[in-house]
């Protein structure tokens with residue numbers, strides 16, 4: 001054999017050996033949970049909750065289906081490794097209460113997800129902040145904008161926005177004659193409510209460029225921040241490599257600062273010029289900027305993400321509502337009988353009527369159960385080692401509330417996949433009150449999360465949903481479009497989820513409907 005031949009053979013041998021070693025190492029890495037599950041213990045010998053024997057790089061779309069089948073196999077508290085990160089998944093109300101509420105001091109932080117918290121939010125915004133003083137401060141300031149007093153001050157405006165949504169839907173469907181695409185109008189409704197609370201402004205038509213821009217940013221956020229979706233979150237080494245997704249994250253950050261930062265600047269200029277400005281979140285933030293030591297980016301990201309959080313969640317719920325009704329005529333009929341009996345046909349329902357219309361309320365709760373926008377709430381993160389019923393949950397574990405499995409528990413919700421508002425007929429509590437019940441099995445549902453991080457927009461969201469859902473039922477009949485089936489299983493979004501685009505027929509139930517719809521105009525105004 002020639003010298004060249006020998007060298008070639010030797011390098012092939014070396015390459016083969018290296019490849020083999022790599023495969024073995026990678027294999028060992030992905031199978032290491034088998035050993036870790038046996039040998040990682042706390043001082044009392046408790047091991048990590050049971051779960052699959054391998055590590056995962058990411059979970060696909062519809063991750064809740066995988067979690068549900070693991071919960072059935074491994075139980076109410078199971079664990080899984082995503083790359084280097086340990087996750088613990090809670091699929092039972094009592095366990096959720098014991099950990100998130102009773103031990104809230106340990107279970108209320110957030111992981112610094114690479115994509116969400118580092119690239120997009122840059123360590124700011126309430127939803128991504130670790131548990132601690134900064135989070136406490138930002139949440140306190142934000143909840144001022146959502147306090148019962150502030151809500152009362154906004155009652156007329158929210159009522160008006162609901163009217164404008166109804167009107168927009170009616171007009172877009174050519175007064176009930178053509179099939180309707182609800183995506184933009186419902187998105188603008190939720191957006192306007194959030195813009196008013198946060199920035200003291202509203203958009204005046206669907207053509208306002210801010211509508212399309214803000215909705216696009218929100219959707220992009222939902223696509224990029226899935227808790228299971230990004231390999232880059234779980235393999236640190238990839239974070240140093242430029243990827244198209246990472247570029248999208250940086251772009252989203254830049255777009256948010258651009259869009260909301262310029263609104264903020266305008267507001268501040270007015271304020272400094274001594275002009276009258278409306279009460280809203282950024283007014284509070286700017287007034288307290290010095291005493292609270294907030295920097296510009298804090299204010300910008302806090303208000304931007306606050307706005308963003310309330311958009312697709314609420315508009316998604318309204319779209320699920322409209323998508324569900326065509327296939328449930330008997331439920332519509334029952335609700336409309338209640339509305340005719342209690343309200344009559346001379347006026348439509350308002351916020352004061354809420355507790356006199358138990359069946360309509362029950363429809364909304366059932367919708368929140370079956371179409372919760374966040375099947376995993378927002379992941380929590382532990383700040384100390386903890387042991388619970390013989391399981392060891394180390395510090396720095398991501399803890400997931402598995403709403404999908406909890407919402408389909410056959411004991412709590414018999415025949416869990418059917419849309420059946422009757423199960424909530426006797427529930428006279430608001431979602432906020434229900435979340436504080438001492439028996440967690442009695443809670444209505446978990447769509448707003450749990451513990452110290454529970455959604456601070458819970459009452460705002462309930463009011464927005466009430467005004468629109470009750471009025472939609474009062475005003476319209478719902479029919480699907482022939483040959484355009486509406487999917488109630490598929491959805492868009494990897495963190496928040498909204499229905500796949502669909503079209504429906506909304507036709508007025510009686511003559512008086514258009515009179516009420518026409519009784520107000522969409523006008524630009526500053527509050």
Ligand code: HEM
Nearest residue numbers: 126127309310313314377378447448449450453455457461
């Ligand atoms: C149907 C509508 C909504 C649903 C289902 C929803 C659900 C949630 C969930 C599941 C969480 C995470 C809770 C946890 O970590 O345990 C959350 C957090 C949050 N939500 Fe909502 N939300 C909705 C509407 C809103 C609205 C309208 C606002 C604002 C007015 C809002 C503002 C926030 C904020 C700021 C957080 C972060 C809280 C924190 O990390 O401390 N949400 N929401």
Ligand SMILES: *[C@@H]1O[C@H](CO)[C@@H](O)[C@H](O)[C@H]1NC(C)=O
Nearest residue numbers: 148432433455456457458459
């Ligand atoms: C929930 O209700 C309590 C009163 O029971 C109120 O103090 C609190 O602000 C409400 N929380 C939210 C997030 O709306």
Ligand SMILES: *[C@@H]1O[C@H](CO)[C@@H](O)[C@H](O)[C@H]1NC(C)=O
Nearest residue numbers: 181182183184500501502503
């Ligand atoms: C509805 O409108 C949205 C946004 O304008 C669009 O993305 C979607 O494709 C439309 N859906 C249908 C079914 O027409």
